[in-house]
Structures are given as C-alpha cells and as structure tokens.
Amino acid sequence: MNRLSSFGSSEPKDAPQSSVSKPSPPSVTVAALPQWSPKIDRPRRFFLPTRYEPNYRYPLIVWLHGDGSNENEVSQVLPYVSTQNYIGVGIRGSRSVDPVGHRFDWSFSQAAAARCEDAIFQAIDDAAQRYSVHPDRVFLAGYGNGGMMARRVSLRHGNAFAGCISLGGRFPSGGGIFSNLGASRAVRHFWGVAINNSAISHDDFASDIEMVASARLKMDVRRYTTDDEMDRGILRDIDKWMMGIVTGTPNLADAKETWDSAAVGFSDN
Numbered sequence: 001m002n003r004l005s006s007f008g009s010s011e012p013k014d015a016p017q018s019s020v021s022k023p024s025p026p027s028v029t030v031a032a033l034p035q036w037s038p039k040i041d042r043p044r045r046f047f048l049p050t051r052y053e054p055n056y057r058y059p060l061i062v063w064l065h066g067d068g069s070n071e072n073e074v075s076q077v078l079p080y081v082s083t084q085n086y087i088g089v090g091i092r093g094s095r096s097v098d099p100v101g102h103r104f105d106w107s108f109s110q111a112a113a114a115r116c117e118d119a120i121f122q123a124i125d126d127a128a129q130r131y132s133v134h135p136d137r138v139f140l141a142g143y144g145n146g147g148m149m150a151r152r153v154s155l156r157h158g159n160a161f162a163g164c165i166s167l168g169g170r171f172p173s174g175g176g177i178f179s180n181l182g183a184s185r186a187v188r189h190f191w192g193v194a195i196n197n198s199a200i201s202h203d204d205f206a207s208d209i210e211m212v213a214s215a216r217l218k219m220d221v222r223r224y225t226t227d228d229e230m231d232r233g234i235l236r237d238i239d240k241w242m243m244g245i246v247t248g249t250p251n252l253a254d255a256k257e258t259w260d261s262a263a264v265g266f267s268d269n
Contacts, residue, residue, distance in 0.1 A: 042092050042094075042119040042122075042123075044090060044091055044092070044126065045071040045072050045090040046087070046089050047075050047086075048087060049084045049086060050083045052087075052131075054131070054132050055132065056132060057132050057133060057137075058086060058131070058132060058133060058134060058137075059085065059086050059134055059138070059139060059242065060087050060088070060089065060128075060137065060139065061074075061087070061088045061089075061139045061141055062088075062091065062120055062123055062124060062139070062140050062141065063077065063078070063089065063090045063091070063141055063142065064090075064091060064093070064106070064116075064141070064142030064146030064150050065091075065092075065093060065104070065146050066142075066143040066145065067093075067097070067104075067105040067144055067145050067146075068097060068104075068105065069103060070090075070102060071091055072090065073090055073143070074090030075088075077143070080232055080235040080236075081235045081236070082239045085242075086139075086242075087127060087133060089124075089126070089127050091119050091120060093106045094106055094107045094112045094115065106146060106149045108149070108172070110175060113149070113153075113175055124138055137162050137246055138160065138161055139161060139162055139164070139165060140153060140154050140161050140164045141166070141167075142165070142167070142169060143168060143230065144167075144169055144199070145169060147166030147167050147169025148166060148169035148172050149169075149172075150169070151164055151169060151171065151172055151191075152172040154184075154187050155172070155178065155184045156175075156179065156184075157180075157183065158183035158187035159183045159186060159187075162242075162245055163187060163188040163189065163242060163245050164189050164190070165189075165190040165191075165192075165242075166189070166192070167192045167230070167238075168192070168193060168194060168197055168199065168200070168228070168229040170199075170208060171191075171211050171212060173211070181215070184217060185215070185216060185217060185218065186218075187218065188218045188220070189219040190219075190238060190241050191222070192222050192224060192229050192237070192238070193221075193223050193229070194223075194225075194226045194228050195225055195226070196226065197229070209221065222237070
C-alpha cells in the first residue's frame with residue numbers, strides 16, 4: 001500500500017510495509033520555508049528544479065496536498081515527477097486536523113472554496129515574482145481531496161491553467177463548477193485513479209465518469225492496478241502528460257491498464 005507518510009512529526013504513521021524497497025528521494029532544492037502572506041492566511045512551500053536557470057521560463061505546478069498532510073508535500077512529490085522540469089508551490093489546506101496544527105485537510109464549503117481560489121492565485125503571483133515562470137504553463141494538481149479541490153478550481157477558472165491533475169480525487173459537484181462551461185471545456189484534465197482506492201467505489205467512479213461525459217470535458221482518465229496513486233509510475237506518467245502539453249504534442253494513447261508499480265517513499269518533515 002503506497003500511502004503518503006505523515007508530515008509534521010518525527011515518526012511516520014503506522015502503515016503496512018510495501019514489499020518494494022522505498023528509494024531515497026532525489027536531490028532537490030527547496031526554495032523557501034513555509035511563510036505567511038499579507039494577503040492570505042495560507043502558508044506556502046516552494047520547490048525549485050535542480051540547476052535552476054533564471055533565464056528559462058518554467059512550467060509551474062500548484063500542488064494541493066492530500067488529507068492529513070500540509071504544504072511541505074510538494075517537496076516530497078515533485079522529485080518523483082521530475083527534478084528538472086518544473087517549479088512547484090504547495091499550499092496548506094483550510095482545516096487543521098491535529099491539535100498542534102501540522103496536518104490539514106480541505107473544506108468544500110462555498111466560503112472555504114473561495115478562500116482556496118484566492119490562495120491559489122496569490123501563490124501563482126508570488127511564484128511569478130520570485131522565479132522565472134511561464135504564465136501560460138501553470139498546472140493545478142492535487143492528491144485525494146486536494147485533487148478534488150484542484151479540479152473544482154480549474155473548472156471554474158479554466159482559462160487560467162494549462163492543465164489540471166487529480167490523483168485519487170472524486171469529481172466535484174455543486175458550487176457552481178460549471179458556471180463557466182466554456183472555460184471548463186478549454187482546460188485539459190488528467191485523472192488518475194487506483195483501481196483499489198477504497199475512497200472511490202466502482203459506482204462512484206462510474207457516476208463521476210458520466211458527469212465528465214455529459215459536460216464534454218477534455219479529460220484523460222487513467223486507472224491503475226495499484227492501491228494508491230502515490231506511485232512512481234503514475235508520477236512519471238503525469239510528467240509525460242504535462243510535457244506533452246508544454247511541447248504541443250500531447251499523447252493520450254500511452255495509458256496502460258497494468259503498471260510495473262513501485263512505492264514512493266517520503267521522509268517526514
């Protein structure tokens with residue numbers, strides 16, 4: 001079971017051990033510690049590629065973490081996507097789920113979703129001011145409920161993103177997600193779901209696919225024979241998908257039903 005490790009503590013949560021040895025994360029550069037912005041109440045974490053080149057305009061990945069994690073997750077996930085291709089920024093979830101405030105999840109109330117949208121666009125502005133970011137290559141991505149929130153925001157503001165990636169998140173409903181249907185249809189979507197993901201039943205998945213079809217979205221749906229979406233093969237897959245958009249040669253035909261999967265190991269923060 002390829003679950004994320006706990007963040008914000010010195011010991012990981014108890015979890016079944018994978019039969020595949022967990023690799024050490026590649027060498028990466030974390031640009032800044034989480035910080036408070038004067039405009040929003042949401043700390044952020046930046047990730048820089050190796051050999052960062054300020055004269056090259058990089059694609060930006062805005063990462064929304066899974067439940068029980070925090071903004072530091074971006075520096076644990078992106079090295080397995082690519083150590084060179086992207087700048088990343090992680091945003092903290094809206095609700096604390098532990099007494100010391102190290103773990104967070106996402107509220108989907110109308111007010112909380114609106115605050116999340118503000119935090120995302122402020123993070124994009126902040127990243128563009130600090131680093132060399134291509135304004136037309138901003139990807140919104142997330143894991144679990146972070147993926148569902150990413151999908152919600154991208155549907156409402158499709159013209160702002162080159163693509164949206166949800167790993168293991170349900171398709172959102174309500175909240176005016178199709179209030180700008182033209183923009184919703186403009187953005188490209190990647191939806192990766194593990195077949196054995198206990199949070200998404202087969203009936204739920206079928207219902208979500210029906211919603212996608214009825215809205216006529218540009219959705220690349222891929223199911224994987226794993227228990228969890230935090231898998232090295234899946235993370236490499238989203239790199240190929242994003243670089244296809246960046247280079248103008250998207251390839252939606254290389255989806256596989258069976259993966260030679262290996263767990264992704266994450267250190268605690």
